[in-house]
Amino acid sequence: MQVRKLGVALGVAVSLLAGCTTTGGGHLTTTQANRDATSIANEKREIDSAYDSTLTRLYGNARGSQELVAKAKGVLVFPSVIAAGLVVGAEYGKGALRMEGKPAGYYQTVSGSFGWQIGAQSKAVIFLFMTQDALNKFRTGSGWTVGADASVALLNVGANGEIDLNTAMQPVVGFVMTNSGLMANLTLEGTRITKLDM
Template sequence: MKSLKFYASILMLLVTVTVFSQNEKDQKIISDAEKAKNKLINTDEGLKDFFSNSSGYVIFPNVGEGALIIGGASGNGAVYENGTLVGMASLKKVDVGLQAGGQEITEVIFFETEDALNEFKQGEYKFTAEASAIAVEKGAAKNANYSDGVIVFTKPKKGLMADLSIGGQKFNYKPIHK
């Protein structure tokens, strides 16, 4: 009986540590997303309007990308609705083509309407090869427009990548329960 209690205690400890570390991981992503938001706005003040006027957005502060013919990328982000944190998201990307290198980027996706945001929040959201991102630089947001209720901006952080490929991005959403 003592050994059963011992193993039950160990199991509870492991569950507690796992939940706590997951929250720590999410907190780091949220903190990095807020820092990334400030850096994006400092680079292009026009992004303030997107952050203020969109129904929602997701910031992936640290997306790692690498390729040699076949490429991939992944990252985790924070999802905001009307400026309020509502969930966490993950990004996975696979592509093929003329590409080589590796880089780390920040990616932010803005949703023009509540319907577009809700489609993302339903989970299993995908961008096809036709979707394109706008590089964040001074003045880039000024003439940028939504396409089907969505617009994507990216900002390279470090590394170098040559890329002429096709593929797609897949996203998953997990709401935050308060």
């Protein structure tokens, strides 16, 4: 299933690149421009739909997460970050930032991964910017790296099924989910996020 998702993602990337070929004059034809605009609009719709379903899953997995999301100045969701490789691999995904529930840009995340991985694996990554200053620092500049530009407190659920509120007080907090629920004991250190031109 995850391998199929990776194939679809690669297929979309190849088709987007193919749609960017130019004519002899170096300009996109009207047909190519319309195709690109349609592809981008479809991709935005897919990201937005997956964004909503990812938050719904989060709310079902972690009591108190909905209230925490409501308090955040900005919510960045990567619904499907795919990791592929054997010993040294890479992770990639696309997502969206919303502020006060309204779209505020589309982003991509890239990071290296180390360790044995069989095939492709997918996870959802959610960043909550709890202060305006943290959100402003994220939005200004050409890119943002966890660990270098800001630390991210990874949230998990305690034995009582509720979020650990001590870590929830940090300027930037994050959740990582797989199909089986929230992941703990991992780091987002080195994760690089850049804005997509779409």
